[in-house]
Amino acid sequence: MKDIQKVTHVQNIRYDKEAEALYIIDQTRLPNEEKEIRLETAEEMYTAIQTLQVRGAPAIGICAAYCLYALARTIPEEEPEAFLEKLRAYGAYLNSSRPTAVNLSWAIRAMLATAEEHWNEERAALLEALYQKAAAIHEDDIAKCAAISEYGLTLVKDGDGILTHCNAGPLATSRYGTALGPILLGTERGMRFRVFSDETRPLLQGARLTSYELHRAGVDVTLVCDNMASIVMKNGWVQACFVGCDRVAANGDAANKIGTSGVAILAKHYGIPFYVLGPTSTIDLNCPDGDHIPIEERNPEEIKTLWYEKPMALSDIKCYNPAFDVTDHSLISGIVTEKGICRAPYTESLAALFDNKT
Ligand code: MRU
Numbered sequence: 001m002k003d004i005q006k007v008t009h010v011q012n013i014r015y016d017k018e019a020e021a022l023y024i025i026d027q028t029r030l031p032n033e034e035k036e037i038r039l040e041t042a043e044e045m046y047t048a049i050q051t052l053q054v055r056g057a058p059a060i061g062i063c064a065a066y067c068l069y070a071l072a073r074t075i076p077e078e079e080p081e082a083f084l085e086k087l088r089a090y091g092a093y094l095n096s097s098r099p100t101a102v103n104l105s106w107a108i109r110a111m112l113a114t115a116e117e118h119w120n121e122e123r124a125a126l127l128e129a130l131y132q133k134a135a136a137i138h139e140d141d142i143a144k145c146a147a148i149s150e151y152g153l154t155l156v157k158d159g160d161g162i163l164t165h166c167n168a169g170p171l172a173t174s175r176y177g178t179a180l181g182p183i184l185l186g187t188e189r190g191m192r193f194r195v196f197s198d199e200t201r202p203l204l205q206g207a208r209l210t211s212y213e214l215h216r217a218g219v220d221v222t223l224v225c226d227n228m229a230s231i232v233m234k235n236g237w238v239q240a241c242f243v244g245c246d247r248v249a250a251n252g253d254a255a256n257k258i259g260t261s262g263v264a265i266l267a268k269h270y271g272i273p274f275y276v277l278g279p280t281s282t283i284d285l286n287c288p289d290g291d292h293i294p295i296e297e298r299n300p301e302e303i304k305t306l307w308y309e310k311p312m313a314l315s316d317i318k319c320y321n322p323a324f325d326v327t328d329h330s331l332i333s334g335i336v337t338e339k340g341i342c343r344a345p346y347t348e349s350l351a352a353l354f355d356n357k358t
Pocket residue numbers: 052055056057058101165166167168169172173177178179205243244245246256257258323
């Protein structure tokens with residue numbers, strides 16, 4: 001129990017109100033070193049998101065909200081008229097750090113809306129409103145992850161094998177996480193799962209973060225390379241796939257870490273249910289389908305040199321390095337949100353989440 005709480009209550013993003021200082025755990029150093037870094041300037045914040053020091057769709061949204069509050073504090077008080085303009089510019093700058101996860105623009109929009117509501121109040125009141133909004137986005141994600149974990153837990157039973165891709169645990173969110181939430185919650189309640197964590201090339205979130213979190217929490221986790229998912233499924237070791245998401249389109253197409261759609265195709269072949277877990281802040285009803293989701297392309301050096309002592313490809317070899325892919329809605333057995341589990345047809349079930357305002 002104690003170990004699980006160490007994992008689920010990790011302070012991946014921490015705003016110290018007394019010191020007025022924003023800290024994150026630098027995820028690029030894990031699993032070898034758990035180190036907090038402080039983010040002070042807009043450039044440091046942009047770099048932290050762009051280089052994945054803070055990563056995972058909900059986490060970058062939460063972080064960006066605190067970033068905007070911290071940046072709002074730096075705008076000179078003598079310039080009330082210019083306040084909104086400057087804050088919007090900071091918002092646009094942070095938003096340009098990564099394009100795919102919709103939580104980033106969602107959180108920035110929410111912070112700017114709060115600023116627009118309070119901009120002509122005393123500066124202290126305006127800043128307090130911004131701080132409260134950022135803290136509420138954070139608190140809200142904790143509650144959403146807890147609810148997602150409960151719903152997700154209804155989809156598996158004691159002893160099941162679960163395959164996951166990338167990292168959608170506490171480090172990528174808050175508390176239990178999304179795709180790892182049911183596993184951590186179930187483990188806390190005495191259930192046993194056998195988890196297969198895809199390594200997740202090229203940035204190794206599965207190896208560095210998921211297997212780290214699950215192992216520390218006492219979960220039976222086996223690390224496999226991405227190209228081993230098929231044999232693991234064929235062996236009969238997987239009863240369900242749980243993955244996170246960065247943006248879910250109105251028709252249920254879901255963008256997640258590159259390689260996720262391959263897992264879904266394999267799962268369909270082997271008759272294994274494939275679930276996408278994420279908060280409603282990841283659902284983008286303005287985006288009709290997966291073809292409209294912007295896909296981030298990253299530096300080819302992540303493939304050729306990043307983890308190697310010597311380059312593993314000639315320096316002039318062409319590379320294609322998309323950070324995400326889109327899983328077609330037809331491959332998804334259910335989308336697990338904090339409001340419940342959506343099933344096909346997703347155009348209806350996802351829209352209903354927002355209609356009811358529950
Ligand atoms: O590039 P990353 O590591 O930010 O990609 C993260 C993912 O794809 C996660 O699965 C997703 O953001 C969901 S996190 C709950």
